[in-house]
Amino acid sequence: MASPRLETFCCPNRDPATEFITSFQPQLFSGICSCSAALSLAFTGLQLLPKHRPFRHGPPHKPASSLRILFIISVCDLLACAGMVVRSSVWLGFPDLISRISAGNSTDVWPQVFCVGGAMWIQLFFSASFWWTFCYAVDVFLVVKRSAGISTIVLYHMITWGLTLLLCVEGLAMLYYPSISSCENGLQHAIPHYVTTYAPMLLVLLVNPVLFTRTVSAVTSLLKGQQGIYTENERRLGSEIKIRFFKIMLVFVICWLPNIINESLLFYLEMQDDVKAGDLKNIRNAALITWFIMGILNPMQGFLNTLAFHGWTGLNVDFSRQRRRELPWDSASTSLAGGFTPVAGSALLYQSHVQEIKKNLSANGQQQPSDAISVLSEGNGLQQEH
Template identity: 75%
Template sequence: MASPRLETFCCPNRDSATEFVVTFQPVLFGALTLGSAALSLIFALLQILPKRKGYRRLGQYPLPRPASSSRILFIISICDILGCAGIIVRSSVWLGLPNIIDSISVTNNTEVWPEVFCVGSAMWIQLFFSASFWWTFCYAVDVFLVVKTSAGISTIILYHMITWGLAVLLCVEGVAMLYYPSISDCEQGLQHAIPHYVTTYAPMLLVLVANPVFFNRTISAVTSLLKGRQGIYTENERKLANEIKIRFFKIMLVFFICWVPNIINESLLFYLEMQTDINDGGFRDIRNAALITWFIMGILNPMQAFLNTLAFHGWTGFDVDLSLHRRRELAWDSVSTSVPNAASHNPIVGTTLLYQSHVQEAQKSMMGNGQQHSDAMSVLSEGNWLNNGSNSSPVYQGW
């Protein structure tokens, strides 16, 4: 899980609220987080690997070069997978070597390496999940800018600078404030802990607040584009807009389910931390709610890796294709279709919007239309899966 409480736990002189939740049933909690992270990582990798079923030659439909939005979706999945890997390593070590936790818990007799592992694993997890938050925000901004302003395919380099720069900067700044003057003797007081919590939850709150706004405005712009083609709004175009709306809704639903428990839990723990005695009988319900949300976080936070791939692409199946021959054939087909595409006035004809039936309708409707409509639809379609045949076997077109 990704919680600043686990970094606070690395301090021997940690606060009572952090001590309360982290030391409650640590073996059960570690096993749950380990199992959730392992399942999420396995299925997320299974989702993004190329599949053998439903394979078709790319020459059937001329496809554009992957837009920045498709790369953003892929990078989000990679960040989630790396975050899950950090959770797996940390939970495995804590379960296999419980003495590490005991060493950190002794105030005046703390060894160096347990603290180094505790801080290093916590920073690794926070960094990649924070980067995932920033990339999710950039995805909403990217699709909105391209659809609304017809600015063409946005640059991915700028997004890399923003996301990784902010993720590293905030992570280092928050940890530096928390562990001042040293890890073995962390400065106590909310004035040192609050900056760390703000740097952790700021990108999360940004996605929860800003992304729905960008997605709603993007849907409105897409509807206007579809109506503006011929002045009519047909059933196929309505289905197309509805599929885009559902896709955005799934992305936000996954984010909401995985991370709102963190905000609830942090609010409860802050309330307990402000009390003189958190073990008072009057706070029993609040303590129970904090423990329940703590375990929910341990299960749902790592599951974002797998659930995000479902929101992005749907279920892609088990039939993984790792054949080098097939990938070479895909590359050759892609090269063979590049010449006709370059000669065409509208290079983005074969939009890969959600499903093959929609693709065929979009191809018919976008022939001869303006570049603005084509760019907008191609960006929204990037990173999706095409279903070829009745078995709904996907082929990823974003790589």
């Protein structure tokens, strides 16, 4: 899971709160983390596999930047879950590995190297997932607000991976100064690492709902302004987009709110003179409960995200090499002549055929719609009854 306590645990002179939380039933906790991560890894991979789809005529769709971002988020979650499976499995198979991380045994560096390497891997890809989730909210807002059909996916790569690497390296460098075997004590030394860990998470929790709300408002205005009316079809499309955004935020809150609660409780314990004092029993129990909840929910973000993005894609996997390998959520979009597809917000996921639509309308002497309206119309399948 993505908790800065796991990086702090790699220090031999860890603080009392970290020692308390990580030393409680470590085998049970590792088993829970391993099982949850393995299940998420399997189901997320299944969701991403190509499925049997009815053949569609015409040129293949080119995924929009928003669709690519959703795929990258799932890949980051997969890599983070893979790291959790490896780390938890090693801790289960070699229980003495943890006990060898001690201040008095500085000659054996491999336990500390594995501890730091595994924690960095997991933290890196979960942090990247947070930044990409933020970029997704920015992208859909800009596409609708600017009526732009092309988004700067390269810029998103530079921002997300650059910030992820910079913050992770800076936080860990401050935490492990002057060396892993002799980390400095004190909250002032660990605070930069905690800030770099929770900053992207809080950014998504606080800013993404605002961007999603403004995107829905802009979508409603565009739909009303296209023909001056707001029919049941437009209302349905706006509702589906709103539901998709709500599910994305709901998954994020469910998976990561326990981390914030747990960290607040542990910080409170750190500020006490005696972590094991009798009057702190309820605080300790709450910290342990949220700690195990984190071990279950953090790795499940990958699978829950795929359900929020495009629903359950089924078990009908297509391994044929002759067919075009589609992403599972390709079915969220249909051709302009297709029927209604109930996948929430599918119109925001595809920006293909926009130029073709505009050329056809120009050839017929009709007014060209904005790119955002074309994106919304593409794939929503709102077909008039004849």
